[in-house]
Amino acid sequence: MTDHSERIEMNSVPAEVSEKSTAGWRNSDLWFSFKRSPVIVLAALVFFILVASAVFAPVLAPYTPFDPASLNLMNGFTAPLASNEFTGDYFLLGTDDQGRDMLSTILYGLRVSLFVGITAVLFAMLLGVTLGLISGYLGGWVDNVIMRVADVQMTFPSIMVAMLLYGIGKGIIPPDLRDEMAIWVLIVSIGLSEWVQFARTVRGATMVEKEKEYVQAGHLIGLSRVSIMVRHILPNVMGPVLVIATISLALAIIAEATLSFLGVGAPKTEPSLGTLINVGRQFILSGEWWILLFPSLTLLALALSVNLFGDWLRDVLNPKLR
């Protein structure tokens, strides 16, 4: 099993990234390649717009979809670009069965999706980098234990690990807190399912850095292990870590959407795009297509833009793959 895990590691880890991405990056290959690929510019733009609309959702959304007081069941199933025949209210993207404005629902859903995705990746990164540093720096049995756990986890696809962890999390939390905690359980589950890549990469890089003279010198002048790891080794492994983070973000967003769609993720009271698609799916046969289509397109745009960006970043920073 070690063979292919090495492969995966190679695929995602450009060792020579760190110098390139920090110094003078306007002259770099990165910037050059960015300007030359219109698709990537578009992907970056779409991602930026989506993030901005998620951040400013409370300002941008024409309605507050989860405030029961503002809902009018009479507005249910209003088609897009048309006024409701009973109330005369206008909804750009129509409404769902409860009379919620789709546009507002999507903006808030996007917010949840991005929040979960980004937080989960940050958590995975924190965990993975820490374990990777410890594993690579200390070596010995600590390294052995961490890497064997990683091996076993790598045997299973991360989405499955996330589902299982979510199930366990749900089992541990008392039933009356489950809805409230669902988002955090989701974040921890996805985060825990993605840490391995970070840990492996950082471990590899740390083992290389550890042998270098400046680290040895640090030992001699009596720096503590923690300070050597954090102040000296960490900055040198951040380049590859950022690449993995971008790729993980795409994975985390899709994982979140999938779990929520399956009903084991974000609760109905705090729906993400996945939850919205799950709701919309019920109306696929009855003809209210907009309830399904608009959240799906949003998720599509989000997943595609992050994926394209991550792919491009990996290709550019890792010439071996071209």
Next chain:
Amino acid sequence: MNRDVLLEVVNLCVEIPTRDAVLRPVDTVSFELRRGEILGVVGESGAGKSMCGSAIMGLIDPPGQIASGKILLSGERIDNLPESAWRRIRGKRIGMVFQDPLTSLNPLMRVGDQLVETIRTHLPLSASEARRRAVESLEEVGIPAAASRIDDYPHQFSGGMRQRVVIALALAAEPELIIADEPTTALDVSVQAQIMALLKDLCHRRRTAVMLITHDMGVIAEATDRVAVLYAGRVVEIGKTEDVLADPAHPYTRGLMASTPAADGSDGRLNQIPGAMPNLVSIPAGCAFNPRCDQVEARCQNERPELRSWKGRSLACWRYSESEEVS
């Protein structure tokens, strides 16, 4: 025209278009090769030797292409043939030996199968006849117990033995011409001479012409009848090996000789040619060698010298242009 001429290369130019410029790794190269003759092509890495060989094989990787010039095999043009016609020439009429025997054999296929498929591609033989012939050809290149080794995989042979297999493969359909691209460079020094002797001997017996690409003046001295010296994609000197080695005329040839141990047996000191061969994107005007030449004149920097005959050989250098042509 001499009927004995097998290969004729006339003003061959190979070009590679890139983002910034069009590169010319082979620039107006002309030479000819007679049947049974061994022509050495010598020069530093990047001089265009291998590209020249690939062009004659019709194996230039896109986007590289033959931009102008002609290649004639037994008087017929081959450089403009369609791919299907090329396949009847490659292996059948022109064979090729690559530099690294470790990578030029398919690692997942028994050497016998590789031989048999090559033989059967070109000759109308049954599977068992082809196999018998494969064993013979392995014996011929000096593989001991060929009949039992034929079902081995390449990794079971040593480097020298693998190169023998490669030679057997290149000669399997009895081609008229072999292009050997640095055939001994990747081998142990102790094995190099054996492989060279084998190649020379086999080709001599079959009257196969050889275009021997190398950067090693020692190999040139030992194995070739004539030698062509390439610099920055151009032929700078071409002539009988003994003449050129005894009296190198072009300053670059002399530089090469001086940097080869014991080739001329002089004072035993090795001299380096100052500077490095120009990059393909920045070939100097005039004679490409002028920035490194110790006898550079004004016209060398502006006008490009053509190949002219001089004392039975051809030479592209202004210093020899007029004065000697009379003699």
Next chain:
Amino acid sequence: MLAFVLQRVAQALLVLLAVGFVSFSMFQFMGDPVENMMGQEATVADRAALEERLGLNDPIVVQFARFVGRAIEGDFGVSYRVGLPVAEVIFDRLPATLELALFSGVLAIGLGFVLGIYTAIKRDGWLAHSIMTLSLIGVSLPTFLIGIFLIWIFSVTLGWLPSFGRGETASFFGVELAILTWSGFKSMILPAVTLGLYQMTLIMRLVRAEMLEVLRSDYIRFARARGLSPYRIHYRHALKNTLVPVITVTGLQLGSIIAFAIITETVFQWPGVGLLFINAIGFVDIPVMSAYLLLVGVIFVSINLVVDLLYYSIDPRLSFSGTKAKGH
């Protein structure tokens, strides 16, 4: 050879043991078996007696050993949700998942290889370019969205294929299979395509990348220089060398088909173990979750093992690594 096999088998068993321990821990630390069995009115003495009888006071290692022993016998307890033995519930549903996974696996590998080879050989053709662009979208799309769109197009709009369920099944040596009936086969098309699409795209991209790499190699140049036909070069020389690295990843992809089946089964309400698992998570049905984990663990580890051995049998360099090169 034997040492290699033994080493791999030992490794596989270790992984399984680790998975078993996670599965055991779920039983142990979540859900209180005593409470589940006795209800809340039980007296302290009753509880103590039952704990003793269940062996809950024994050291963890002993309990784990007992758990492993029971698991080997196929005893995973009773599902909280449906009140039936877990093993029975799972084995009842396993054929549905396996036939779906196999069908889409064959689809993914077949198409993945064909398209991968095609796009590598015709790398500059417009069709190859279009396939590659489409595949990028295929990789980025979440599986469930693909499923929903397929339902939308082929069930709702065109009305060609059923949108959910497994159709009729027919018995084959006592196993109920849908693929044997027309309605079952029709029901399987959309789920199988959904499930296989992602894997197919990955396999295709991988085959293409490896094939391009191989086509650049010296031995392919040498094969061309010997005048071999393109057919021979592509299919006898390049393809086999492409296989070596591709098999590993493809094997693992097949493993993840089982994982992604959870999603597909939910979208299409396909009555397999994946759907069972999702429902179990929803109801925190610990015995089903833990048994499913073990089952998947066994499947994955076996696939890994088979892949390792296959790899070994394709590449002669591995099986001969003990013998030294002869000759000079």
